[in-house]
Amino acid sequence: MRIVVLVKQVPDSGSDRNLRSDDNTVDRASANNVINEMDEYAIEEALRIKEAHGGEVVVLTMGPEKASESIRKALSMGPDSAVHVTDEALHGSCALATSKVLAAALSQLSPDLVLCGAESTDGRVQVMPHMIAERLGVAALTGARKLTVDGSTLTVERQTDEGYEVITAATPAVVSVWDTINEPRYPSFKGIMEAKKKKVETRSLADLGVAPTEVGSAGASSTVLEHGKRPPRQGGNKVADSGDGGVKLVEFLVSEKFV
């Protein structure tokens, strides 16, 4: 089975994240950039499928030059190779344009299975798997907490607000995963060394047959008008429990009319 895993480099959610003041895009230059956490679960799932059924795992990333660090990191977990879509015209791309570019790259790779994280920690938009599936005319099985592969049949337990749904489709398909699906492995020393020698192909927009005017700020379907920091919350009254903490808590709830 040929599996392509979508990997996005994002600013570390544990450190300060900002939008740029000049063009209102995510400030990636000053950020501590890491692999989107949920994507590590997608990589792990891909590796487990390969281990059980054979095949090949390819990492696909769209992002600036810097994203190559995250691609090497991803490869150190065990995937076979990577494709890096990078082009200056991509800067400022909206979700629609991003899905167009990724779909074009996937068409060239013709995978049986596309795996990705359910959302990225920067945008948290959650639309990419369905947008890509819509463009490619393939099935999407999203929000997986469990994935079973039986020949060309995929079965997923999709996490919902009320429990879960069991959904099924034939390959080729896009599957997005939550962090409940597995426990990603840590790269081994051997894995890190091997990753340095693995093949990473770069693709430009021209390679994919996508016009620069269709993507980036030029081709964006929405725009950020303004942004600002939300005033940080001010901690309020903090009391040490000296035997009446519960009563004091209720007094606060009463004063705020919650009780």
Added chain:
Amino acid sequence: MAEVLVLVEASTAGGSPAVKKVTLELLTMARELGTPAAVVLGAPGTAAALTERLGEYGAAKVYAAENADIDGHLVAPKATVLAELVKRVQPAAVLLPSTQEGKEIAGRLAVKLDSGLLTDAVSVDADGVATQVVFAGSTIVKSKVTRGLPIVTVRPNSLTPTPAPATPAVEEVQVELSGSDRLTTVVERKVEAKGARPELTEASIVVSGGRGVGSADNFKLVEEFADLLGAAVGASRAATDSGFYPHQFQVGQTGKTVSPQLYIALGISGAIQHRAGMQTSKTIVAVNKDAEAPMFELADFGVVGDLFKVVPQAIEEIRKRK
């Protein structure tokens, strides 16, 4: 005034379909932008069960597309019907709930219509400018769709729904579905017990437990406190990863984002992972043994103490007052 399409989300957890609160919020919002028209997509009989409630909140029209394919296949059929309806009605905007499925339908719709999409809006003004809160609640963004029809997903609990009674005209919608709409089949829907508690993202009050709760068994105390307040129960990632509480109740960066009137954090230190999911709550209360826990920096009221002493006392005190 042009119509504003509102995608209706219904819960079937109680047996018969019931309109979710977020839909009433969307109808309330839609009234400011145009004439609200509710879109019901589901199995036959769904619209009949929902129409009265939709009318109470101002739906001037209810578009009902009902067939087994919509219910039996994931997301794609709903986007196809909605796209056809948009072409027919030419609405001013489409509003959807910022839930997993709401966003997924919105994503496909945006591709089908080549229209801009804004997700996780907390408000939309008459000019179509949406306000979004991003980066774990640290940044406010105002943005606008610049191509096609504005497709906006709105976060639950962003506004208070207000009734505005109308008598909706129900219009049946017939749309031809294709093979590509039926690629993903729903085999089974499992409702996991949550009792009579409100839905996590829709609840006015959320009581959450963290690592400090210590065990699955101890979560009964969190549930007892929640039930007394009519609240939903949430959990931090540390608690769900430790198996104290099911994953679908996880609040945070990799779980649900909630924005209730009151958020009570019990034994939760307040790592960024958790704060990302609850930082926009109106009022925050924290109970934690560790006086240095970052959660106290957010809390409007905090008790430094043992939650197993503080919470039972609070429960007793509320019962006394009732």
